[in-house]
Amino acid sequence: MKRFIAVLLVAGFMAAGALVATAADKGQETVQYETKMGTVTFQHQAHQGRVADCTTCHHKGVETGKCNTCHGVDAAAPTQKDAFHKLCKDCHKDKGGPTGCKDCHKK
Structure with missing residues (x-):
């Protein structure tokens, strides 16, 4: 019985370690996109707490x-510009974020 409890404890600690490692890797704090209208600085980590999970923005969960x-x-795939404008602006309209060009694009 003691051996069984020891095995369960070890398994529990390993699972906890895996969860901590996964939680710690949340990607970059900010991501910058250089565009003709000016640089867009996206606060990646700040947005993570505002959405259900990664697939809200990354439709397969991990793509960059x-x-x-x-x-x-x-030809049916959206351009990056169109995808971001639809995703970001629609979400911002729903949740009260900025929607004007110069709100995000800074020269």
Whole structure:
């Protein structure tokens, strides 16, 4: 019985360690996008507490970069600009965030 309890404790500590490691890797604090309208500085970690999970913004949960990284030359795939504008502006309209061009794009 003592051996069983010891095994359970070890398994519990290993699971807890895995959860802590996963929680600690939340990506960059901020992400910057250079655009013609000016630099957009996205507060990545600040937004994480405001959404249900990563798939709210990352439709597969882990992707980064331009849409064509996964979609290739698929004509049906959105441009990065269109995807961000739809996702960000729609969410900001719903939750009261900024929606004007110069609110996000800074020269």
